[in-house]
Amino acid sequence: MLTLWTSHAKFHNFDRSVSPILRLSTDQNRPKPLRERELYLGDPTLMPEGFTGAVVVGESPVSGEAPTLNLPEEFSYLGDGDIIRIEPEHGRIRVIFRENSNQNSFLLTERCNHYCLMCSQPPRNVDDGWIVDETLEVIRMLPQSTREIGFTGGEPTLLGDRFIELVAAMKCYLPETTLHVLTNGRTFASSEFCKQITKIGHHDLMFGIPVYADVSTIHDYIVQADGAFDETIRGIVNLKRFGQKVELRVVLHKQSLPRLQGLAEFIVRNLMFVDHIALMGLEVTGFTKANMPDLWIDPYNYMPELADAALYLEAAGMNISIYNLQHCLLDKRVWHFSRHSISDWKNEYLDVCKDCNLLTDCGGLFSTGMSKISDHIRPF
Amino acid sequence: MSKFQSLRVFETPLDDGYKLLPSRFSKLNDDEYVLTNLVGEHLILSRDNLESYVRHELRPSSDLYSDLKSKHFLMDEDSNVAIDLLVLKWRTKLSRLADFTGLHMFVASLRCEHSCPYCQVSRQSEDREKYDMSIKVANRALKLVFRSPSPAIKIEFQGGEPLLNFEIIRYVVEQAEELNKDAGRDLAFVIATNLALITDDILAFCREHNVLISTSLDGPEDLHNKNRPRPGNDSYRRAVDGIERVRGALGRDQVSALMTTTEASLSYPVEIIDEYIRRGFNAIFLRPLSPYGFAIKTKWYGAYNAERWLKFYFEGLDYILKLNKSGYFFVEQFAATILAKMLTPFEPGYVDLMSPAGIGIGAVVYNYDGDVYASDEGRMLAEMGSDKFRLGNVITDTYEDIFLSDALLDPLEESFADSAPMCHECAFQPYCGSDPVFHYATQGDYVGHKPTSEFCNRNMAIFKHLIELMKDPETKRIFQGWVH
Numbered sequence: 001m002l003t004l005w006t007s008h009a010k011f012h013n014f015d016r017s018v019s020p021i022l023r024l025s026t027d028q029n030r031p032k033p034l035r036e037r038e039l040y041l042g043d044p045t046l047m048p049e050g051f052t053g054a055v056v057v058g059e060s061p062v063s064g065e066a067p068t069l070n071l072p073e074e075f076s077y078l079g080d081g082d083i084i085r086i087e088p089e090h091g092r093i094r095v096i097f098r099e100n101s102n103q104n105s106f107l108l109t110e111r112c113n114h115y116c117l118m119c120s121q122p123p124r125n126v127d128d129g130w131i132v133d134e135t136l137e138v139i140r141m142l143p144q145s146t147r148e149i150g151f152t153g154g155e156p157t158l159l160g161d162r163f164i165e166l167v168a169a170m171k172c173y174l175p176e177t178t179l180h181v182l183t184n185g186r187t188f189a190s191s192e193f194c195k196q197i198t199k200i201g202h203h204d205l206m207f208g209i210p211v212y213a214d215v216s217t218i219h220d221y222i223v224q225a226d227g228a229f230d231e232t233i234r235g236i237v238n239l240k241r242f243g244q245k246v247e248l249r250v251v252l253h254k255q256s257l258p259r260l261q262g263l264a265e266f267i268v269r270n271l272m273f274v275d276h277i278a279l280m281g282l283e284v285t286g287f288t289k290a291n292m293p294d295l296w297i298d299p300y301n302y303m304p305e306l307a308d309a310a311l312y313l314e315a316a317g318m319n320i321s322i323y324n325l326q327h328c329l330l331d332k333r334v335w336h337f338s339r340h341s342i343s344d345w346k347n348e349y350l351d352v353c354k355d356c357n358l359l360t361d362c363g364g365l366f367s368t369g370m371s372k373i374s375d376h377i378r379p380f
Numbered sequence: 381m382s383k384f385q386s387l388r389v390f391e392t393p394l395d396d397g398y399k400l401l402p403s404r405f406s407k408l409n410d411d412e413y414v415l416t417n418l419v420g421e422h423l424i425l426s427r428d429n430l431e432s433y434v435r436h437e438l439r440p441s442s443d444l445y446s447d448l449k450s451k452h453f454l455m456d457e458d459s460n461v462a463i464d465l466l467v468l469k470w471r472t473k474l475s476r477l478a479d480f481t482g483l484h485m486f487v488a489s490l491r492c493e494h495s496c497p498y499c500q501v502s503r504q505s506e507d508r509e510k511y512d513m514s515i516k517v518a519n520r521a522l523k524l525v526f527r528s529p530s531p532a533i534k535i536e537f538q539g540g541e542p543l544l545n546f547e548i549i550r551y552v553v554e555q556a557e558e559l560n561k562d563a564g565r566d567l568a569f570v571i572a573t574n575l576a577l578i579t580d581d582i583l584a585f586c587r588e589h590n591v592l593i594s595t596s597l598d599g600p601e602d603l604h605n606k607n608r609p610r611p612g613n614d615s616y617r618r619a620v621d622g623i624e625r626v627r628g629a630l631g632r633d634q635v636s637a638l639m640t641t642t643e644a645s646l647s648y649p650v651e652i653i654d655e656y657i658r659r660g661f662n663a664i665f666l667r668p669l670s671p672y673g674f675a676i677k678t679k680w681y682g683a684y685n686a687e688r689w690l691k692f693y694f695e696g697l698d699y700i701l702k703l704n705k706s707g708y709f710f711v712e713q714f715a716a717t718i719l720a721k722m723l724t725p726f727e728p729g730y731v732d733l734m735s736p737a738g739i740g741i742g743a744v745v746y747n748y749d750g751d752v753y754a755s756d757e758g759r760m761l762a763e764m765g766s767d768k769f770r771l772g773n774v775i776t777d778t779y780e781d782i783f784l785s786d787a788l789l790d791p792l793e794e795s796f797a798d799s800a801p802m803c804h805e806c807a808f809q810p811y812c813g814s815d816p817v818f819h820y821a822t823q824g825d826y827v828g829h830k831p832t833s834e835f836c837n838r839n840m841a842i843f844k845h846l847i848e849l850m851k852d853p854e855t856k857r858i859f860q861g862w863v864h
Contacts, residue, residue, distance in 0.1 A: 216390075229461065259450075268723070291384065316723075316724075
């Protein structure tokens, strides 16, 4: 697992007034006007003038006049073009953007109107509007060659107009970048909100929306919000009415599995216009850990239900993927749906996987979820 | 105490109960009932469960309750999005109606060099002047074609054998393309031909203008030639050679074939299907004879009853399912049409299985002499002396005269299944249609008496059979693969 943040950063001679969002550069010949918002990644004694400061990874004595940020060894992956957020007063830094990754995503708010049993990013009811300003700033700094950006939360659409503003910024500053938004879709039950999003005319935008059951009671229970199912379904229908792309995301666990076939048939009858369906293994982190007895089923044991539902959806012409499940657990008939879905920074394999011949096809495991793994992992 | 609430909290308290959404039920077999809603979703219920459902006795925690709620048979206080979705699905099912007539059949010639005893259009053997479509008729018909608001227009050339008057086909295709420069429709052409007279010149024309070919193939050589006599007794050879020539010239998926079941066919469902496989087809339409034309005169129609036809059909379907289960994709198209209604939100728009009926508003026929008929069967009846479904004539009547004629509106209105006796309460109605031409031909009125209607008996048996078959999840998945 890549470490994306630390509170053990050592700041030396940093001016408290510098902008907290900074890009890293290893380029000695970087044009001078750009150096003002950048840190030089490399030997501080070789830092050309004009950079905000230098970044050194690993133990090394820091001295001299140059503002220097000393980071622990885990950050040795940092490279040219990466963007970090610094908090010198707390000794904290967070990696916001990694240039050589296709899985950069921005958490837009920690607030949420769901309280899902298996939330991997438990919500907090805090005033975090500053995140939007900072994200807007980051968007302006991203290279135009960025392939994909994810928006996540919390529930990003709770930001209302500010969410619209962020999508508009993505369109204007990154005209070649795919934007994937993780949302519960409820805000889109408002046609007015859909209309505003559509008016932006984003070139490549997809909304990933969770639907956990074909009936309101079970979906509402899983997301711990009464009325959620109706609003989410209305939101999905509305988004498609406005020509937006929608992905359904179904997390597989003890509460959602009993209605999985029912859900598959419901999708084919009612939502067959969606663009993609992701059937997803559980990430054992966040709230999931607290609700393990109500959630955990060894994927090996639900494979018949998963294969039946996936093949039924495929037969109906739907576009299916299976995320977060390991090849050795999957029924062979559904191998072709399996994707490398786990973000690169938290994707790992086990010791037994070292001898496996199919590792490159395998979805891998969450490094965040190692506390509970299937009893049936074995190498091919 | 946990900060998470239990499932029970999200269930509607039993006291609040549930509302029934519009549905119909019919007996499926001795023990079970089939329940359907407006948009064709279905569930199989035992009698006890059916009674509990209609008496509002089901509990929210039961699987059956969830199934009924998921498929929009009931609604409770917890959720009312079912109404939105039913409206959406209902609108989707009916959306074809707004498009109006999409299929326009031109009878290029009633002449034919075949002399099939089951000919349903009563073909003629000579008199070029009398039985070929003229340029004048074609021009007037084309004007009517483009009055249809349908965004997709398909012009199908019928006969007799339309290739006997290929000049009019050439003319209509070129004129239609000319007219379409302004009209901007999604325009397609099909020639329904026995392929005996196909030439390289005709194929070159078809390639240039993207004309599809639909032909007849009744089964193995003996059977085909017995059903479809022509001079030289070589109908089969010419058909199968023709199929390959079309594929070679136009592409493998540019030719389709139709079969007609005669009494002689009944013993050979497997052999007939194998013939289609041998010829490289991935589908067959197992079609009974219709009560029109020579089929009546020669008594070929009536040589077998619905029961014998169904035995043949089910044997064929059983064999096709075996093929699919062993991994060979092959579709029975009549079942696929019904399954599309059962398993998708769409209406396939097959003229015989539509309500309101597909006559005139789904398809229309411009006969060689300029008479306009509400359907292919309508003109077949006319050749037998009944002009009941003659809507007008392209020379003497306007578009409004024709499409607002009583000859069209009366049968449409009277046969509407939602209000027809027995149909209105039948669970299979969403899968069925109202075929006013068939019922007029066999029973003398547009609606007919359903208990003795062969249309009703045959279709109802097939609906039940398909629903029974889908109890097997693998079969259901195969069927789903036929219809997307």
